[in-house]
Amino acid sequence: MNVTQNVEQAARIFPDKPAIIFEDREITYGQLDSQAGRLADTMQKKGVKQGDRVALYLPNIPEFAVCYIASLKIGAVAVSVNPMLKSAELKYLLNDSGSVMLCTVGELLVNVNREDYPDLQHVLVCEGDAQGNPTIDTWVADASESVKAVDLDREETAVILYTSGTTGFPKGATLTHGNVVSNSYTAAHHAGFTADDRMSLFLPLFHVFGQNFIMNGTFNSCATLVLFRRFVPDDVLKAFQNHRVTMSFAVPTIFINLLNMDLSAYDLSSIRYDFSAAATMPEEISKKWKEKFGRTIHEGYGLTESSPFACYNHDYFHKFGSIGTPCENIEIKIMDEFDSEVAAGEWGEICIKGPGVMKGYWNKPEETAKALRNGWLHSGDIGKKDEDGYVYIVDRVKDMINAAGFKIWPAEVEHYLYQHPAIKELAVYGIPHPEKGEAVCASIVLKDGETATSDEIVAYCRENMAAYKVPSKVEFVEELPKSATGKILKRTLRDEAEPKAG
Numbered sequence: 423m424n425v426t427q428n429v430e431q432a433a434r435i436f437p438d439k440p441a442i443i444f445e446d447r448e449i450t451y452g453q454l455d456s457q458a459g460r461l462a463d464t465m466q467k468k469g470v471k472q473g474d475r476v477a478l479y480l481p482n483i484p485e486f487a488v489c490y491i492a493s494l495k496i497g498a499v500a501v502s503v504n505p506m507l508k509s510a511e512l513k514y515l516l517n518d519s520g521s522v523m524l525c526t527v528g529e530l531l532v533n534v535n536r537e538d539y540p541d542l543q544h545v546l547v548c549e550g551d552a553q554g555n556p557t558i559d560t561w562v563a564d565a566s567e568s569v570k571a572v573d574l575d576r577e578e579t580a581v582i583l584y585t586s587g588t589t590g591f592p593k594g595a596t597l598t599h600g601n602v603v604s605n606s607y608t609a610a611h612h613a614g615f616t617a618d619d620r621m622s623l624f625l626p627l628f629h630v631f632g633q634n635f636i637m638n639g640t641f642n643s644c645a646t647l648v649l650f651r652r653f654v655p656d657d658v659l660k661a662f663q664n665h666r667v668t669m670s671f672a673v674p675t676i677f678i679n680l681l682n683m684d685l686s687a688y689d690l691s692s693i694r695y696d697f698s699a700a701a702t703m704p705e706e707i708s709k710k711w712k713e714k715f716g717r718t719i720h721e722g723y724g725l726t727e728s729s730p731f732a733c734y735n736h737d738y739f740h741k742f743g744s745i746g747t748p749c750e751n752i753e754i755k756i757m758d759e760f761d762s763e764v765a766a767g768e769w770g771e772i773c774i775k776g777p778g779v780m781k782g783y784w785n786k787p788e789e790t791a792k793a794l795r796n797g798w799l800h801s802g803d804i805g806k807k808d809e810d811g812y813v814y815i816v817d818r819v820k821d822m823i824n825a826a827g828f829k830i831w832p833a834e835v836e837h838y839l840y841q842h843p844a845i846k847e848l849a850v851y852g853i854p855h856p857e858k859g860e861a862v863c864a865s866i867v868l869k870d871g872e873t874a875t876s877d878e879i880v881a882y883c884r885e886n887m888a889a890y891k892v893p894s895k896v897e898f899v900e901e902l903p904k905s906a907t908g909k910i911l912k913r914t915l916r917d918e919a920e921p922k923a924g
Contacts (some may be wrong), residue, residue: 425580426494429455432644441641442484443620443665444649449484451644452808459637461558462566465492468524468544469564471495471766475582477521478628478713479503479512481528482651485548485558486627486635489525494580494599496524497572501594502628506906516542519582519594519784523719524724525642565578576600582784583630583726593785595630595726602634603830605729608749609639612734613697613720617644619668620692624650624658626906630726631700636671653908655679661686666692673700673908677719678707678847680749682869690770697722700908702815703834705743706731721745723815727799729778731808733794733918743837744812745805746867752776756807761795764806769816772805773798804831823852823860828890830862832912835893838886839864842879844872851912853919854897864893865902865915 429451430442437452449457451848461662470476476493476502480486491872493500505527516524516539524542526534529549536542548558561924580599584592621640625632648665650658651677661667670693672680679699693871696711708719721832723745724730727735733744748754754764756770764770764783779799782790793800803817815832832850839848847867852860868874883892903914 423576423599423603424497424574425599425606426458426491426571428603428638429458429604430571431923432641435646436741439617439644439740440646442487442647442649444484447484451768454484454487454491454649454767456567457488457562458568460562461488461492462495462569462826463565464561465498465523466496466569468523470496470498470544472574473499473579475499475501475519475521476523476525477501477516477519479505479507479524479526479534480548480627481505481527482627482632482649483527483549484649484725485525487647488558489546489548490633491748495569496572497534497578499579499582502584502633503532504584504626504628504906506534507537509535510874512573513538515594518591518862520721520826524532525558529553574599576603579781583633585626585726587850590799593786593788594790594893595714595783596784597634597729598781600730601778601780602638605634605731606638606642608731608751608778612642612722612731612737612749613639613669613763615643615645615669617641619645620648621645621669622648622650622658622662622664622667622671624653625671625673625908628722629700629732631671631906631907634729635699635731637739650881655683658688659685659919662693663689668692669695669697671697672701674703674707675701675847675902675904675908675910677703677711678889681707681710681714682846693717693741696720699723700907702817704840705837707778708742709922723813724778725774725799725801727780727793728774728776728802729780731776731874732774732776735812741810744808744814746813748813749776749813754807754813755798756805756813757798757800761798766807766809769804771819772801772803772813772815774801775799808824809827822852823862825852825855825890826858831889834863835862835883835887835891837885839866839879841886842874842882844874846870846872847902847910849915850893851916851919853916855894861894862893863897863915863919865897867899868902 432451433455441451441454442449520541523544545555582594713763721735723733753775817833835850846869853863855861879896
């Protein structure tokens, strides 16, 4: 088994079909497999071998796919690195993974200090000024394209994807070839990928959603990937129109932005499917999208540690507010603090078992033992199941607010606030309080042209929820801090609020 056998198969069946469309470039499956094979050949000649780690410190460019495929072809391990990371963060990831090779671009070389990485042997530049380093073009030019994917055991490590590191240093989730292949098929099956589809990908390739669900799912289906460096609304929407994109993938914050835009200038009639993941979709946003565009936003749930796809809404019946039912071959249970399953309707931790669950955290046995207990991946998410088996996320364990002993889940407060007509986007989180321990704070972005006061928002909340859930502080902001995947960074909001609270 090898993840990259899907590309080799596509190259045999559809050699002239576009695998990737990017800016003014079109790369066929035949070209993609050939370039990856040639790069793999040179990597082997340079001493990169099975099991070696190859760091991909790259933005969303086609060369990410080429380097990823080349690495996995020879049994090396692809280590995904966020291109927004700076020198100290890069040093930690390269040394933690023991990477022997780094693939990057010229503009990121400023963060690469060779003397900081004792294991690193090669730096390959895939775009821009190479500054004396070899380029991917030179490594591909004179190499043989005959290298084929080595057949590996399904438990062999394929990739290391680092978690966001909300507590302490990032942990490298180790995914096997079996994990990734299984998840690619699962994505294609549930979402209904076909060889005729054209999938958008502006979400970061270093992240498990963009890498496995979209990129590998697309290649597994012999479909076409319409790739973007980042989400720039006008550029993306024009490309949707010009390249007749059929399947759109985003995160809730992007769907919120699109809902508040005038899209009449674009022909988006080719889009047949919308999908959201990586953060909780507010129920009100999902309903407004359906009303405005007539399409359901299908939702997925999972973690980096589950490759990621574990739950889907929906195959047959959509329930607003739910993340759906477990994907094929996946089990989900809601467990209490004693790792016992709770009854339907009761809250507990969402736990996952199945072929997508990671091998463990790279070189972190204690953290692995905490996350993987009795064969179950403990997600850290609090949720419940209804009588039909549909799963609902209440919130992250770490985001729970404890105000004078009352447990408050921010997502519940956000659900009501999103129904307010003036609110475009918001985040609810806990801030220190001298008497209660924590207090509820809401940071709100208003829609263009709308106005509201803190008193009005508080009064609105008092009409819709118990008094202890009502925000004691409301602040209006121009924008909310977000991660590279578009997830609102409540950690940053809490950190910024603490000095004010003090």
